[in-house]
Amino acid sequence: MTDIADHGVRFGRIAAMLPVRDMARAEAFYTNVLGFRKVFENGDPVGFMIMKRDAGEVHLTLQPTHKAPAFNVAHLMVDDVDALHALCQEHGLRIIKRLQDKDYGLRAFVFEDPDGNRIDVGQPI
Template sequence: MSPSPIHTITFGRAAPGLAVRDIQAAFTFYSEVLGFQKVFENGNPVGFMVLKKDAAEIHLSQNRNHVAATINVFHMFVDDVAALYELCEAAGVRVVKSLKDKDYGQRAFVLADPDGNRIDIGERI
């Protein structure tokens, strides 16, 4: 049996897709609180956006019937998680799990965006 061609393919960065009930409200949160910029939008009215900050990218899709999952929908690494945690607390962001050092070598916290999407944010320690 010959080796699968999958072993010769290199995967790059993955960008999470988030369903949101109100795409403009979600954009306001991600831009004003987390510093993301809109680099693409589609639809009239807008139903899809691509947001970027540094190497991170998030895809937002409008879904007025969205119900948030009860698990973390993605993990994002930052270089100063304590500073981001303080900024989120000051902005009144809903923190689901407080900043804590984990036994697997990360300092992390979990926030919920306005649609209840849970995002685990951390840094390696």
């Protein structure tokens, strides 16, 4: 059996798709708190949006009955985890796992966005 690499298939970007109950609230959070910018939206009312910041990209999909799972749905690598942690605290976001140095080489924490989506944030030690 061959794997996909043997067939010359090269993968491009992959982005987390986050369900949100209120698109305007989610856009405001990702724009005003985390500094993303909207690069695409679709639907009337808007049901899908692409947000970008630096090399990071997140896709938001409107799901009015969304119930957040009790596991991390995205992992975000940053160059200053302490600053992002402080920003999350400043905005009153729920911190699921406290900021700490992990034995696998990351300084990390987990927070919830306004829709309860858990985002694991890390920085190499």
